[in-house]
Amino acid sequence: MASSDTERREEEEAPAAEDEDTGAQVAPIVKLEAVNVTTGEEDEDAILDLKSKLYRFDKDGNQWKERGAGTVKFLKHKETGRVRLVMRQSKTLKICANHLVLPSMTVQEHVGNEKSCVWHATDFADGELKDELFCIRFPSIDNCKTFMETFQEVAESQKKKVENKDASAAAGLLEKLSVEDEKKAEDKSEDKLRTHL
DSSP: OOHHHHHHHHHSEEEEEOOOOOOOOOSSSSSOOOOOOOOOTTEEEEEEEEEEEEEEEETTTTTTEEEEEEEEEEEEEETTOEEEEEEETTTTTTEEEEEEEOOOOOOOEOTTTTEEEEEEEEOOOSOOEEEEEEEEEEESSHHHHHHHHHHHHHHHHHHHHHHHHHHHHHHHHHHHHHHHHHHHHHHHHHHHHHHHH
């Protein structure tokens, strides 16, 4: 029996034999080609890009549920100037949040935690519009403050754009009215001239 114990020890202690190169070559079953992936972010510039964890409030369960962990971005469209918030999960790149930042939106620090903040938005991450209450948590207080400041700046800039657009529309209407008034005045003066002749 002693000899069997020593044999076992020798087998356990013996270094594993290195894999032998048999020279066999295996051809791939399927040949994969490179595919261009479009994210929908090609026409946008990133204003902010931070790592974070996103939660949504579940009204039915009355609790916060994790939506995903990844990078949150503010993306400004190159042509329209509209800004949207997009968050994708780190490994799968699945969209966790996707909504426009509107002038009426506000972001607040989450009660009791300086590293997180909350806001309300109509989100399109699941392919349908849903009103959601979001909470986002950052690794540092500085990142949270940067996010909140950027969020407020974007909302303010969107408000100014809406005001400018409204002012431009009003100016266009006033110009149209004044042109129509001038035409009416010209028509009346032409009618008076014809009646006098």
